[in-house]
Amino acid sequence: MTSPAQDPASPFGEDDRDAAVRRLQEAYVQGHITHEEMDERLHRVLTAEAGDAIVSAMASLPPQDAGTTSTIAAAAGRIRRGGPWRVPRFLKVESAHGRVRLDLSRAVIEHPVIDIELQLGTGGARITVPRDAVVDVEGLRTGWKDLLYKARRHSRPGGPKIRISGTMGYGRLRIRHARR
Known part of the structure; x- marks a missing residue:
């Protein structure tokens, strides 16, 4: 602003x-x-x-907390987060070679907006978002394969907004909504 x-x-x-x-x-x-x-x-x-x-x-709002960026990185191998884990406001995921699996369906989401930045070389990524989440992938650049994501037709209001940005090299990002 x-x-x-x-x-x-x-x-x-x-x-x-x-x-x-x-x-x-x-x-x-x-x-x-x-x-x-x-x-x-x-x-x-x-x-x-x-x-x-x-x-x-x-006016009169306290200074905005920019939040901290948590980074998950691996040169090779898999990156996995699932179950009841706390999702930071800003999450950066870096992997040169390997698969990324982020499951936010049972995660603790304390922020109305979550920014996930992907910096992936080779290997695919799969992100499972909560059923009522709104997903924005406008900031994502894919190099080799297109993104696989089908937005939900009927989502309930009040869910978190998940903004995914960054760069995918030689892999595909699959995003799906949780069934429960």
Whole structure:
């Protein structure tokens, strides 16, 4: 959200608006604002036509915690995470040669948005996301094989948003929603 700070009267882009909405939701989850405050501020953000309205809606929020990036890396071999594991806000997975299996279906997800960055050389990856998750793969570049993912037609609101980005070399990424 750099544009409003530079020129508060400038038009506000949709990416900036989305970031403000996520920021307000995170502030609510962390207990910094009440439900009523979040509703009122979300209304101001969603109806804003210029950056100054957004800046005023974000006023008095504590500084944003950028979060830490957890990295899982392997030169060769398999990377596996499954069962009840805690998913960090930012997860970076690096593998030169080997398979990656991430199962988020029973994981503890404390953030409304999870960013997973893949840096994979050879070998495929399979990610199982919660049934109600929304998956965004716009930031992913594949080199050899296309991504296999079929978005759910009917997902319940309130699930986490999983944003997957990065680079896949000579492997395929398969994403599926958990059945339960």
